[in-house]
Amino acid sequence: MAETIALEGVEINSSHYINGERVGSDETFEVFSPIDQRKLGHVAQASTEQVGDAVSAALAAFPAWAALGAEGRKPYLDRFAEEIGKRTEALCQAEANDAGLLLSRLRHGIIPRAMLNITYFAEHALQLQENVIETKQATHRVRHDPAGVCAIITPWNSPLMLTTWKVGPALASGNTVVVKPPEWAPLSSSLLADAAHAAGLPAGVFNIVQGSGAVTGAALVADQRLARISFTGSVPTARTIAAIAGANLVPASLELGGKSPFIVLADADLDAAAATGALMYRNATQVCLAGTRFLVAESVRDEFVERMKDYVSKLRVGDPRDEATEVGPIIHPRQIEKVKGYVERAKAAGAQTLWGGGVHSAGELYFEPTMFAGVGPEDEIVREEVFGPVLVLQTFADDDEAVRMANDTVYGLGGVCYGEEAHATAIAEQVRTGFIWVNSFGIRDIAAPFGGRGQSGIGREGGEWSFEFFCDIKDVVIPKQPFKPSFSQR
Numbered sequence: 001m002a003e004t005i006a007l008e009g010v011e012i013n014s015s016h017y018i019n020g021e022r023v024g025s026d027e028t029f030e031v032f033s034p035i036d037q038r039k040l041g042h043v044a045q046a047s048t049e050q051v052g053d054a055v056s057a058a059l060a061a062f063p064a065w066a067a068l069g070a071e072g073r074k075p076y077l078d079r080f081a082e083e084i085g086k087r088t089e090a091l092c093q094a095e096a097n098d099a100g101l102l103l104s105r106l107r108h109g110i111i112p113r114a115m116l117n118i119t120y121f122a123e124h125a126l127q128l129q130e131n132v133i134e135t136k137q138a139t140h141r142v143r144h145d146p147a148g149v150c151a152i153i154t155p156w157n158s159p160l161m162l163t164t165w166k167v168g169p170a171l172a173s174g175n176t177v178v179v180k181p182p183e184w185a186p187l188s189s190s191l192l193a194d195a196a197h198a199a200g201l202p203a204g205v206f207n208i209v210q211g212s213g214a215v216t217g218a219a220l221v222a223d224q225r226l227a228r229i230s231f232t233g234s235v236p237t238a239r240t241i242a243a244i245a246g247a248n249l250v251p252a253s254l255e256l257g258g259k260s261p262f263i264v265l266a267d268a269d270l271d272a273a274a275a276t277g278a279l280m281y282r283n284a285t286q287v288c289l290a291g292t293r294f295l296v297a298e299s300v301r302d303e304f305v306e307r308m309k310d311y312v313s314k315l316r317v318g319d320p321r322d323e324a325t326e327v328g329p330i331i332h333p334r335q336i337e338k339v340k341g342y343v344e345r346a347k348a349a350g351a352q353t354l355w356g357g358g359v360h361s362a363g364e365l366y367f368e369p370t371m372f373a374g375v376g377p378e379d380e381i382v383r384e385e386v387f388g389p390v391l392v393l394q395t396f397a398d399d400d401e402a403v404r405m406a407n408d409t410v411y412g413l414g415g416v417c418y419g420e421e422a423h424a425t426a427i428a429e430q431v432r433t434g435f436i437w438v439n440s441f442g443i444r445d446i447a448a449p450f451g452g453r454g455q456s457g458i459g460r461e462g463g464e465w466s467f468e469f470f471c472d473i474k475d476v477v478i479p480k481q482p483f484k485p486s487f488s489q490r
Contacts, residue, residue: 005041007097014187016050018057019054019203033098037365054207057204066175073172091114102326117161117168124464144471147228150175150177151220151230155233227251260413261409261416264294266297268420275311277291284329293405295402298395317362317366319362333365335387343370351372356368357370372392407431415428415437
């Protein structure tokens with residue numbers, strides 16, 4: 001059976017949340033902290049049957065929740081956000097300890113954004129009025145109808161942010177949800193269940209099933225009663241989900257990884273570019289949208305490297321619970337072994353280490369902010385996503401080469417371009433990616449689209465794009481003249 005996990009004075013129920021109740025399992029899995037690898041406790045491992053129970057509960061709750069309409073759902077969702085806010089310190093401790101996220105980012109950025117992810121979509125759903133199209137023959141009333149039961153599968157690098165980012169529009173649209181949190185960092189999702197319960201969300205509207213991707217995740221995506229699957233994670237897992245979703249004809253939104261370019265043009269403010277470049281190490285670069293391929297104009301390469309090296313040398317690596325920390329740990333021993341493997345192979349292939357390149361003195365799961373140069377376009381370290389604090393630097397001779405190099409990837413999630421504004425904007429417009437920042441980084445608005453192309457995913461999230469995914473679009477056609485059936489009609 002699962003247990004209550006005591007964490008920095010916070011009690012976290014490690015059972016599932018199904019149909020408005022806590023449900024344990026015969027099997028459990030252990031959760032460890034990346035801070036110091038201490039065991040945090042045991043978490044319930046959902047069986048295939050329990051996953052089915054959660055989907056059944058969501059299916060049963062769907063008609064009444066959908067029938068409330070946006071106006072009727074909004075008070076529930078506003079209270080949900082309020083209850084998240086009441087649990088700010090508990091959520092901070094959960095994600096700092098089991099995901100290794102920076103406490104400063106959690107308290108001042110992620111928790112407020114998680115609340116907004118609920119309230120914004122609750123409010124935005126009120127604006128989903130019927131879109132009326134008048135034609136000569138008929139009036140078309142185009143509606144956004146709730147789809148049904150949605151599977152929400154989230155990654156370990158920012159569980160709270162990404163769960164609320166998906167749950168907000170799904171619930172606001174009138175759907176019910178079954179959330180499968182990451183097995184390496186499940187604790188904040190359990191606290192979300194507490195918030196949903198305290199807010200009075202009807203039983204079955206919001207469900208949590210914990211466990212491995214191989215058992216719990218596989219059972220969830222294979223359930224033919226699902227109306228939508230929303231997944232953020234790795235490309236290999238996405239391929240598996242897409243195959244199952246395709247066989248069942250279930251729409252799937254897939255937000256995946258990236259190997260995004262960070263372009264520094266010759267006319268860039270090099271100090272600003274270097275300072276922003278150092279931000280790529282935040283959260284130990286376990287961030288899909290980070291710029292990890294630095295493409296720097298040959299004429300400013302040396303000066304840029306020196307400036308960025310100076311900024312990186314001042315980064316504080318250590319315990320994420322210390323608000324002064326800027327770079328925390330790698331999430332798990334398996335992940336740091338993966339990072340070390342990329343680094344060792346890059347060195348063996350002749351890559352030049354500009355800085356970093358090894359495990360940090362802060363602990364076994366802390367890796368030094370690292371930059372490689374002297375790499376070729378086909379090198380593994382240039383082509384593949386490391387998902388750790390390891391960047392690469394290449395140079396270009398002119399704009400055409402910069403654009404060609406930026407687009408020479410199977411990914412297409414994000415990007416950064418520093419330079420004189422008109423010049424940088426012109427380059428940014430040619431980069432094949434889902435979004436790109438000009439002379440900035442990380443500016444995101446909940447109303448704007450987020451997503452990638454190529455192996456960075458399928459679909460867009462945010463604003464109206466979230467509703468396009470989580471809703472079924474229906475056209476109610478009302479003729480303007482009495483309808484006369486005819487076999488000759490087309």
